[in-house]
Amino acid sequence: MNFGTWFENNKLWKQIFWTLSTIILVLMPLLSHSYGQSGDEWVQIVYGQDIWNYFFKDSKQALDYSNMSLQFQKQELYGGLFDFPMTILHSWFPSISLLTLRHFFNALSGALLMLFTGLLTKRLSGKWFLGALALLFIFFSPRIFGESMNNPKDIPFAAGFIIGSYAVIAFLQDFPKHNLRNAVLIALGWGIAFGIRSAGGMLLGAYFVFFIGLYYILHKSFRDSLQADGNKLLKQFIIYFIAAIIGGYIIGLSAWPWGLQSPISNPLISLKEMTNRDVVLRVLFEGEYRPNSNMPWYYEFKWILMTNPVIVVVGVALFILLFAKVKQQYGWFVLIVPAFAAFFPLLYMIYKHSSVHDTWRHVFFVYPFWVALSALGFDAAVTTIKNQKLKAIPFVIAFIGLLPMVVWAVRTHPNQYVYFNEFVGGVEGAYGYYDIDYYQNSGKQAADWIIKNAPHVAGRRVTVLSNMANFERYFERDTTWAWGTYGRYTERHHLDWDYYVAYPRYIPAEQMQNNKWILQNTVHTVSVNGVPLCVVVKNKSKAGIVAYDALEKKDFALAAQKYGEYIRTDNTDEYALINYGISLASIGQLDQALQALNRAAELNSSMPEVYDLLGKIYNAKGDAANAQKAQQTMNDLVMQQQELAGE
Numbered sequence: 001m002n003f004g005t006w007f008e009n010n011k012l013w014k015q016i017f018w019t020l021s022t023i024i025l026v027l028m029p030l031l032s033h034s035y036g037q038s039g040d041e042w043v044q045i046v047y048g049q050d051i052w053n054y055f056f057k058d059s060k061q062a063l064d065y066s067n068m069s070l071q072f073q074k075q076e077l078y079g080g081l082f083d084f085p086m087t088i089l090h091s092w093f094p095s096i097s098l099l100t101l102r103h104f105f106n107a108l109s110g111a112l113l114m115l116f117t118g119l120l121t122k123r124l125s126g127k128w129f130l131g132a133l134a135l136l137f138i139f140f141s142p143r144i145f146g147e148s149m150n151n152p153k154d155i156p157f158a159a160g161f162i163i164g165s166y167a168v169i170a171f172l173q174d175f176p177k178h179n180l181r182n183a184v185l186i187a188l189g190w191g192i193a194f195g196i197r198s199a200g201g202m203l204l205g206a207y208f209v210f211f212i213g214l215y216y217i218l219h220k221s222f223r224d225s226l227q228a229d230g231n232k233l234l235k236q237f238i239i240y241f242i243a244a245i246i247g248g249y250i251i252g253l254s255a256w257p258w259g260l261q262s263p264i265s266n267p268l269i270s271l272k273e274m275t276n277r278d279v280v281l282r283v284l285f286e287g288e289y290r291p292n293s294n295m296p297w298y299y300e301f302k303w304i305l306m307t308n309p310v311i312v313v314v315g316v317a318l319f320i321l322l323f324a325k326v327k328q329q330y331g332w333f334v335l336i337v338p339a340f341a342a343f344f345p346l347l348y349m350i351y352k353h354s355s356v357h358d359t360w361r362h363v364f365f366v367y368p369f370w371v372a373l374s375a376l377g378f379d380a381a382v383t384t385i386k387n388q389k390l391k392a393i394p395f396v397i398a399f400i401g402l403l404p405m406v407v408w409a410v411r412t413h414p415n416q417y418v419y420f421n422e423f424v425g426g427v428e429g430a431y432g433y434y435d436i437d438y439y440q441n442s443g444k445q446a447a448d449w450i451i452k453n454a455p456h457v458a459g460r461r462v463t464v465l466s467n468m469a470n471f472e473r474y475f476e477r478d479t480t481w482a483w484g485t486y487g488r489y490t491e492r493h494h495l496d497w498d499y500y501v502a503y504p505r506y507i508p509a510e511q512m513q514n515n516k517w518i519l520q521n522t523v524h525t526v527s528v529n530g531v532p533l534c535v536v537v538k539n540k541s542k543a544g545i546v547a548y549d550a551l552e553k554k555d556f557a558l559a560a561q562k563y564g565e566y567i568r569t570d571n572t573d574e575y576a577l578i579n580y581g582i583s584l585a586s587i588g589q590l591d592q593a594l595q596a597l598n599r600a601a602e603l604n605s606s607m608p609e610v611y612d613l614l615g616k617i618y619n620a621k622g623d624a625a626n627a628q629k630a631q632q633t634m635n636d637l638v639m640q641q642q643e644l645a646g647e
Helices: 003-007 010-034 041-056 083-092 098-125 128-139 142-147 154-174 179-196 198-218 220-253 257-261 265-275 299-306 310-321 323-330 332-352 361-383 393-411 426-430 443-453 471-475 489-494 509-513 543-552 556-567 574-586 590-603 608-621 624-644
Strands: 282-285 288-291 462-466 482-486 499-502 522-528 531-538
Touching: 010 098, 010 128, 041 083, 041 098, 041 257, 083 098, 098 128, 098 142, 098 154, 098 332, 098 361, 128 310, 128 361, 128 393, 142 154, 142 361, 142 393, 154 179, 154 198, 154 220, 154 361, 179 198, 179 220, 198 220, 198 265, 198 332, 220 257, 257 265, 288 624, 299 332, 299 361, 310 323, 310 361, 310 393, 323 332, 323 361, 332 361, 361 393, 443 462, 443 471, 443 482, 443 499, 443 522, 443 531, 462 471, 471 482, 489 499, 489 543, 489 574, 543 556, 543 574, 556 574, 574 590, 574 608, 590 608, 608 624
Parallel strands: 462 482, 462 499
Antiparallel strands: 282 288, 499 531, 522 531
């Protein structure tokens, strides 16, 4: 069998495509129970409950979150089309964990995202083989796969976006056949996207208009058919399309209380607000923490390029290099549509200087188009090969290029989403330069270890603290022997806990880059390729509680004594060492204070306050040279922080 009969056998590849799709649709929800709660998940859970309370208990909380914490600010601007149905389902099946339900359907939405990515590629190319290739490309894209399990906003939104994009192209290509089926799909995709992120849904609506206008301009036969017989088909086209838009609008508004207050103006307000969010977060990028409002223009592009399979990026590069071949083979519509959808939102964000949150999760909806471009790029490469026997080479390379992704998916389960590719040296090269487990997925593995290994003592509960938000939820099923709550990483030495679960979000970059983020008394580490995603620390002394209380009361002698006792059990807590240095200096033990503060600076060299203290103590000792050196270091750090903040 030659290349043509094998790779162009649409009947065979259609069977392969649907077999793969069925496996994905079954496998992903089954695997979803292994994944931890994401950092935003409980915000979404509360929002779903607030929407329930709005409809059934006359509560107004879902209309205004200005009275809530930072995480909830402007939550009302988002639709609840994922969160509200999950609350309803949980009320029907209360015996099933809410997280289990949410992750199951989250994974199902991710599987649909993948399915329609393959279908879109098939629609554009007419080749089931390319549809299957695109399906495999996105299934083995670790970021998309991993976040499909527990990202309740970006993944369902991306699924709706790609369903709608596929549907409008199918509507155009099939017209006047299958009108009802395609119109229902348009309504469903548009409704899901609009009902989760209204601003993004309106972008999809703009895509509809652009795709239809472009198809009308580029396809004379389509224009002629619409205009024939007194515009009979044009009227039919308009009726179906408008009905689909209205249907989708109703779907989107159905679970959005704030949107229902003013169905026209409030979505427009949401669009304006979401174009440039004013929430300021610290984000680790290129080895420095900086506010998300002060990122370089290429921020999203770089994240996409370094966290997806290299083979997919190569395919996109082939598409760009061989765009003339694509145009020659498929025409302008197939050339323009995926390229526009893949790049326009990113370029528009650059133009608008839009603030972004962490990584590229807010633009997951562009990635299916990158995948389509990649598949088309490898197909274009085939046309450059004249020898029929060698034409399979680009596709063989594409499949071989996916093999490392298969190995990664198996080896790192359930932490696939922390993937970085060879452009930055893998996850090892990214450690300390980019956020790794920013969504706290590894927390479940740490909690499971504690549940299995912590001693169960009758009449005494084990206390677990963490710098992961909502970590205590892992212990809700049985709080008779263990309970947890949030505890600031910087304050852990004076908090009461038996186990502390720490993950390196907001840990100084220098500590990670120099492998100094090593906590004494660590009893368990969740890691990928030797990179710690989180650690479980066992408390060996609670003297820090007494020490801190004494320091607050200015009982410096007792504070110094108790801090010394605590540090003998844990010499890796720079915040305890700082307080120890202050206590020692306050009772005149300047040399010992310098020793403690220099140890703190050794662990974490990014704290201006340490060098300020060192400078003052050196001055008190009459050591002007070291005092000046410490003062200069402090000034340099302050200036660096101001520059990164854009001040």
